[in-house]
Amino acid sequence: MRLRFWIVNVGLLILGVLVGAWFLSPTxxxxxxxxxxLRGVMQARNLSLDDALAALRTxxxxxxxxxxxxxASGGHSGHVLVVGLPSMxxxxxxxxxxxxxxxxxxxxxxxxxxxxxxxxxxxxxxDVHHPALSETQGDYDGQFLFVNDKANGRVAVIDxxxxxxxxxxxxxxxxxxxxxxFVTPNTEYIAEAxxxxxxxxxxxxxxxxxxxxxxxxPITFWKFDRTKGRIxxxxxxxxELPPYWHDLCDxxxxxxxxxxxxxxxxxxxAVPNILQMKMPLxxxxxxxxxxxxHVINWKAAEKLVQEGKYETVAGMxxxxxxxxxxxxxxxxxxxxKSPHGVDVSPDGGYVVVAGKLDPHATVYxxxxxxxxxQKGLVEGKDPYGVPILKFDATxxxxxxxxxxxxxxxxxxxxxxxxxLFLDSAVVKWSLGEPYFKGxxxxxxxxxxxxxxxxxHLTAVHGDTVRPRGKFLVALNKWSIDRFAPxxxxxPQNFQLIDISGEKMQRLYDLPIPIGEPxxxxxxxxxxxxxxxxxxxxxxxxxxxxxxxxxTVQPGKERIxxxxxxxxxxxxxxxxxYTPDRIEVNQGDRVIIHLTNLERTxxxxxxxxxxxxxxxxxVDPGENATVEFIADKPGVYPFYCTExxxxxxxxxxxxxxxxxxxxxxx
Amino acid sequence: xxxxxxxxVLFLSAVALWWVAYVQPFWRVTVRAPQYPQGLQVIVYxxxxxxxxxxxxxxxxxxxxxxxxRAAEFERQYAWVGLLxxxxxxxxxxxxxxxxxxxxxxxxxxxxxVFLGDLYYWLYQYGHRLDPHAPIRIRxxxxxxxxxxxxxxxxxxxxLEVGFWVVLAAALLVTIGSMLRGxxxxxxxxxxxxxxxxxxxx
Numbered sequence: 064m065r066l067r068f069w070i071v072n073v074g075l076l077i078l079g080v081l082v083g084a085w086f087l088s089p090t091x092x093x094x095x096x097x098x099x100x101l102r103g104v105m106q107a108r109n110l111s112l113d114d115a116l117a118a119l120r121t122x123x124x125x126x127x128x129x130x131x132x133x134x135a136s137g138g139h140s141g142h143v144l145v146v147g148l149p150s151m152x153x154x155x156x157x158x159x160x161x162x163x164x165x166x167x168x169x170x171x172x173x174x175x176x177x178x179x180x181x182x183x184x185x186x187x188x189x190d191v192h193h194p195a196l197s198e199t200q201g202d203y204d205g206q207f208l209f210v211n212d213k214a215n216g217r218v219a220v221i222d223x224x225x226x227x228x229x230x231x232x233x234x235x236x237x238x239x240x241x242x243x244x245f246v247t248p249n250t251e252y253i254a255e256a257x258x259x260x261x262x263x264x265x266x267x268x269x270x271x272x273x274x275x276x277x278x279x280x281p282i283t284f285w286k287f288d289r290t291k292g293r294i295x296x297x298x299x300x301x302x303e304l305p306p307y308w309h310d311l312c313d314x315x316x317x318x319x320x321x322x323x324x325x326x327x328x329x330x331x332x333a334v335p336n337i338l339q340m341k342m343p344l345x346x347x348x349x350x351x352x353x354x355x356x357h358v359i360n361w362k363a364a365e366k367l368v369q370e371g372k373y374e375t376v377a378g379m380x381x382x383x384x385x386x387x388x389x390x391x392x393x394x395x396x397x398x399x400k401s402p403h404g405v406d407v408s409p410d411g412g413y414v415v416v417a418g419k420l421d422p423h424a425t426v427y428x429x430x431x432x433x434x435x436x437q438k439g440l441v442e443g444k445d446p447y448g449v450p451i452l453k454f455d456a457t458x459x460x461x462x463x464x465x466x467x468x469x470x471x472x473x474x475x476x477x478x479x480x481x482x483l484f485l486d487s488a489v490v491k492w493s494l495g496e497p498y499f500k501g502x503x504x505x506x507x508x509x510x511x512x513x514x515x516x517x518x519h520l521t522a523v524h525g526d527t528v529r530p531r532g533k534f535l536v537a538l539n540k541w542s543i544d545r546f547a548p549x550x551x552x553x554p555q556n557f558q559l560i561d562i563s564g565e566k567m568q569r570l571y572d573l574p575i576p577i578g579e580p581x582x583x584x585x586x587x588x589x590x591x592x593x594x595x596x597x598x599x600x601x602x603x604x605x606x607x608x609x610x611x612x613x614t615v616q617p618g619k620e621r622i623x624x625x626x627x628x629x630x631x632x633x634x635x636x637x638x639x640y641t642p643d644r645i646e647v648n649q650g651d652r653v654i655i656h657l658t659n660l661e662r663t664x665x666x667x668x669x670x671x672x673x674x675x676x677x678x679x680x681v682d683p684g685e686n687a688t689v690e691f692i693a694d695k696p697g698v699y700p701f702y703c704t705e706x707x708x709x710x711x712x713x714x715x716x717x718x719x720x721x722x723x724x725x726x727x728x
Numbered sequence: 729x730x731x732x733x734x735x736x737v738l739f740l741s742a743v744a745l746w747w748v749a750y751v752q753p754f755w756r757v758t759v760r761a762p763q764y765p766q767g768l769q770v771i772v773y774x775x776x777x778x779x780x781x782x783x784x785x786x787x788x789x790x791x792x793x794x795x796x797x798r799a800a801e802f803e804r805q806y807a808w809v810g811l812l813x814x815x816x817x818x819x820x821x822x823x824x825x826x827x828x829x830x831x832x833x834x835x836x837x838x839x840x841x842v843f844l845g846d847l848y849y850w851l852y853q854y855g856h857r858l859d860p861h862a863p864i865r866i867r868x869x870x871x872x873x874x875x876x877x878x879x880x881x882x883x884x885x886x887x888l889e890v891g892f893w894v895v896l897a898a899a900l901l902v903t904i905g906s907m908l909r910g911x912x913x914x915x916x917x918x919x920x921x922x923x924x925x926x927x928x929x930x
Contacts, residue, residue, distance in 0.1 A: 126765075637786055638863075663783050710790070710863055 117570040120561060123150035131523055133536060133585045134194045134208055135557070138578030141189035143210055143221065148523075148534055148585060151559055151573040159219045159228045160189020160212050164678045167669065168228070171677030173688040174605045175228070182217045182231030190214040192581040193244055193311075197289070201248040201316040201411075201528035205590035207292065209253050211243035216265070218244050218255055218285060222292050225594055225682075227604055232294050235377035236263040236281050236301055242325060247314045248528070252284035252361065253294065254314070256325060260306035264377035271334040275446070278306040281381060282325065284361055292607060300368045300380040302387050305447045306332060307355060308348070311404055311470075314361075316528050317411035319429040321362035324414050326402040330354045330445075349420065353397035353454070355445070356405065356416060358432060364392045388448055394436060395445055397454040399425055404470035404519075408479070408494060409528050413459060417468035417481055424468055424481055426495070426505075428459035460505045464490045469518060470582075472525030474532040474562055478508070480525075482517040482537065489513055489520060489537055489560060491567060511567040513537040513558050514545050519582040522562065531587065535560045535567070538580055546574050555579055595664050597684030604685055613686050615658040617641075628652045629693075635668040635681060636660040637708040640701075643716030649696045649723045655689040657681055669704030672718060678704055696722035731908045736822055738905035742836060743818040745898040746811055750774055752891035755847060757871065759784065761881045770796055772847070773891065774807040787882075792862025799850045814839060818902065829906060836902040840895045848873050 097103070105115050123129060129147030132154070137144050141161030145154045158168035162179070169179045169187075179187070189212035197207035208221040212231075216238040220230040234240065234255055242256035260280035262269040269277035286298035307327035315322035333347035340347070364382055367373065367390055373380040387393045399421035406415045407429075414427040432452065434440070440456040467485030474480070477498025481490050488510050495504040519538045523531040542556035554574035561568040597604070601614025615632045620641040623630045629647045633640055633655055647653055659668050661683035670679040670687075674695060681687045703714035755772040756779075768787075769779040777797045785795045814835045821832035848870075856868040871877055872886040 661786075663786075708790075713863070 113568070117568070121149045121151060121559065121571045123147070123152070128588060129154075130588055131534065131585050132588050132591060133521065133583050134196065135521075135538070135575075135580045135583035136191040136194055136210060136578075138192075138555075138580050139188065139190045139214075140578030141191060141212070142577065143191060143194060143208065144575065144577070144580065144583075145226065146557070146573065146583075147588075148536070149559060149570065151557065151571045153573070155226060156577065157208075157221055157226055157228065159191060159210055159221065160215075160217065160231070161187055165680065166227075167678050167680030167687070170679075171672070171675065171689050171691065172679050173690045174603075178228060178231055178605070181233070182212070182219070183215055183233050186215055188214075189217065191578075192241060194582060194584055195244040195246045195253065196584050196586055197250040197287075198246055198248055198527065199250070201320075203524060203527060203584070203586045203590060204250075205586055205592065206289070207250070207287075209244035209246065211240050211255060213239060213241050213258070216240040216255070216257065218253055218294065220287075220292065220294055222607060223591055223593060224607065225597070225604055229605060229607070230293050232285065232296060234283055235265060235379050236283065236381070237261065238265060242282070242309045242312045245312050245314055246287075247284075247323075247361065248316045248320055250287050250289060252299075253287055254282060254284055254312055254323060254361075256280060256282035256304070256309040256312060258308050258310065260308065264379075271336070274306060274334045275332055279384075280304045280306055280309050280327075282309070282312070282323075282357075282359065283379065284364070296378065300364065300373060300382065301376075302359065302361075302364050302382045302392060303384040304357065304393070305384070305445060305449065309357070310402060312357075313405050313407045313414075313526070315407055315411055315429065316409075319407060319411040319414075321360060322429075323359040323361050324405050324407065325357040325359065326354065326398055326405045326416055327357060328354045328401045349401050352400055354400050354402055355395040355451070356398040356402070356414070356427070358394040358396060358452070360392050363390055367392065384447055384449070388450070391436070393449055394432075395449050395451045396427065396432070396457050397442075397451065399423065404468075404481075406471040406473075406526060408498075409473050409530055410497065411528070412497075413494060415471045415479060415481075417464070417471060419467055419469065419484065422463050422466055422468065423461040424464050424471065424479075424492070425461050426459045427457050431457045431459065460495060462492055462505045462507070464492060464507060465510065470520055472520055472522040472535065473530045474522060474525070475530050476532060478562075480520060480522060480535055480562065482520045483510075484516060484518065486510075487513055487515045487517060487539075489517065489535065489567060491562070509565070509567055511560060511569060513539055513560075513569070514541075514556060514572070515543055516540040521583045521585055523585045524587070525585065533561075533563050534585065535562045536583060536585065538583060540579065542572075542574060545572055549576075557583075596662055596666075597682060600660055600662070600684045601658055601686055602684045604682075610686050613656050613658075613688065615656055615686075617660055628654065631655040633657045634660050635670070635703070635714075637666065638703070638710040638714040640670075640703075640714060640716050644719070645716065646719045646721070647693045648721045649693060651693050651720075653689075653691055653693050653718075657687050657689070659683055659685050659687075666707060667705045668707055668714070670701060671704045672701040673699040675699065675718075677701075680705060693718075693720045696720045735905045735908045738901045738908070739818055739822055739832075742898040742901040742905070743815045745894050745901070746815060746818075746839070749891040749894040749898070750808070750811060752894060753778075753889040754843060754891040754895075755886065756889050757884050757886040760883045760885070771889070773804075774811070774843075775804045777804075790862065790864050791866050791879075792859030792864075793854050794857065796854070799854060800846060803846055821902075821906075833902055833906050836899040840892060840899065843892065843895070844873065 131148035133146040135144040143157040158166050162169040164170045169175045191210045192213045195209045196203040210219050216234040222229050237257035239257050239259040241258035244253050257280050260278045262277045281301040281303050283301040285294045288295050308329040309327045312325035329348035331350050373382050398416050399418035401420045402416050402418040404417045416425045435452045435456045440453045441450045442453045443451050465483040465486040469482045469484050471479050471481045477494050491509040492507045493499040517537045517539050522535040523533045537558040539556040542553050554576045557573040559571040603610035615634050621632050629651050659681040667682045675691050679687050699718040753771045758767045758769050760767045771778040781797050817832040821829040851871045855870045877884045
């Protein structure tokens with residue numbers, strides 16, 4: 064009896080414990096979620112701990128601004144993207160080389176249409192490659208942004224007080240412009256060099272058989288006037304370079320201030336002729352084992368211009384090749400073939416060149432380059448008489464990084480980060496003295512896969528004299544399977560990588576659906592001081608000043624006719640256009656001056672006019688002008704395209720164009 | 729004797745406080761709505777209106793309310809004259825003429841009362857004289873003088889500001905000063921005290 068008593072009781076006890084354990088055990092997601100919401104979400108969404116940590120590092124609650132701002136090229140959209148970090152939220156698209164209707168950029172808006180036309184009539188697209196923030200003493204100052212148009216040889220100026228394009232200049236000597244924009248350490252100049260050499264000025268004809276004689280690849284130094292916020296073509300100059308295909312440049316800084324470094328390929332000077340030679344350019348331009356790094360003393364070139372040692376070609380001051388060589392402005396150094404990126408270390412002491420077809424980064428020492436120049440350590444001259452400095456005499460190191468190294472950025476701890484196109488990875492490696500000594504120098508320390516086919520990469524202030532570390536963004540050309548399929552044209556992929564620790568960690572993927580972005584730069588947000596609204600009513604964003612002559616005061620709205628020109632002086636304020644009725648005759652020239660009287664953040668008004676290809680976006684305080692010939696008779700409603708108030712749909716009016724026959728009566 | 733000195737100090741302080749109040753805000757209304765995370769404010773001084781007047785006017789036009797900066801233009805323009813007269817009374821009250829003292833005392837209390845009355849009058853006017861052609865028609869209302877009110881998505885919080893409290897303090901100083909004067913002349917104690925305390929009348 065006693066034994067059975069114990070068996071029953073112990074048995075019941077064990078059963079009780081098991082039942083209790085079953086109740087308490089985390090068997091279902093709901094139970095887990097109830098106990099630990101974080102773990103519950105992770106299980107429900109199938110996220111790893113790393114995923115959850117990445118989300119926590121990037122998630123930015125509403126109302127909290129990002130710490131860093133990235134300016135990324137919008138590629139062949141012709142625009143620039145503004146992205147916040149670490150959230151990776153797209154904040155803005157800045158229209159530059161293409162009309163853009165949200166911003167009312169060159170869609171009937173006279174002022175911006177003039178900007179676009181100044182850069183080449185009737186060209187309505189551009190290929191933005193390399194944004195460059197203005198610098199003061201080699202670090203970003205947050206005032207201006209410059210971008211190039213590779214396709215048409217143009218450079219644009221964006222003012223970061225209102226994030227709008229202010230000027231586009233067309234280079235009179237070149238079309239293709241890959242090697243731009245990059246700025247000298249105090250934004251004295253914005254450099255621009257052609258990828259594909261050609262006879263100049265633009266419009267000059269010379270057959271490809273005369274390639275070596277007639278084609279050239281001049282580098283242009285556009286003078287920038289910071290107070291005016293404009294490039295001054297009259298004070299700019301160009302240096303004639305041999306007809307190699309220039310790829311990228313970087314300005315020297317600190318110890319190498321006053322110098323610029325550009326790499327090039329096709330030193331074979333091959334010309335396209337695939338139908339007859341049965342050889343593509345990709346083969347004929349890659350025969351030589353070595354191409355040339357160009358070492359340019361732009362300070363010395365500036366002096367040549369001051370001394371008048373230039374010719375003026377199509378309005379551009381041009382230093383001829385022979386003059387440049389004689390004055391010690393130009394040297395070449397062999398570099399592994401088909402190089403792509405050239406990047407100067409934060410102290411200005413190293414020049415890092417990465418060649419697409421060579422697994423090494425080749426690092427040159429600026430000090431050794433100077434010694435080689437002074438001691439005349441020259442291995443020969445190129446066909447144009449440019450001295451070629453000895454490779455071994457100038458080299459600091461060659462570091463094996465992986466396959467397809469392209470571009471390099473830097474952090475605050477002496478590491479370099481290089482994109483590996485073929486490996487689809489980012490590699491972190493150590494620089495030499497003064498950053499790392501002995502065994503620690505020139506060593507690969509980490510590698511992280513990216514998706515896929517990385518081109519450029521960018522770190523926070525990563526090409527300045529004071530990199531901030533923290534984050535890096537891989538600008539990937541292909542996304543393949545990273546996102547939900549959206550048809551055969553895939554978005555590009557920006558991948559955010561945390562570089563604050565020993566190991567790099569991928570945090571976030573941002574698809575880019577407007578073009579193939581090339582380079583980007585990341586700045587601390589605190590350095591940007593943009594307007595919330597324009598400083599006063601009647602502000603002209605192009606002049607960045609008040610424009611009383613075109614400001615329409617409330618109560619002074621009117622329509623004036625002078626001959627065949629009808630001038631409308633209009634105001635916009637929630638939710639009324641004054642006047643709201645415009646009657647003209649067919650064939651009249653219609654000019655509408657519109658002042659947005661608002662002083663409230665975000666109270667932008669649009670003005671869309673049917674059939675006349677007009678859409679304005681007029682920010683609080685802004686003045687804008689529309690001009691067109693009313694050649695189509697009929698009735699055309701106009702309305703506000705920027706939802707402004709509960710009575711936004713009532714913000715409208717009519718443009719009435721009387722037919723000629725009726726107008727006569 | 730010391731009472732006479734104290735009285736003089738109190739009256740002079742009151743006069744000074746009136747002029748301090750002249751440059752201080754008297755009333756403030758803060759209007760909050762989802763799309764105005766920082767809120768909008770109208771701050772009323774004796775002689776001017778400050779704050780987000782432009783935006784408030786813009787919003788008011790939807791319901792046909794007038795421009796707030798056009799309210800009480802006469803009062804704001806001549807506030808300084810009233811204040812000058814009051815100050816003169818305050819100084820003259822230090823003299824021997826009793827009627828002047830009464831006038832000063834009355835004026836000191838009338839000041840905040842008239843301010844509140846006038847403010848209420850204008851609030852009522854603005855809330856009731858709505859343009860019948862306005863895009864949005866609402867029932868006439870009176871915005872809050874003090875405290876909260878709600879109009880559509882806008883929550884208004886009104887409060888009296890430092891200028892008003894300073895004027896109230898000045899009135900108290902004048903009152904105490906007047907009482908002191910009464911105490912220096914024992915004969916008038918019951919009379920003066922009865923006025924202010926309701927006691928002593930036999």
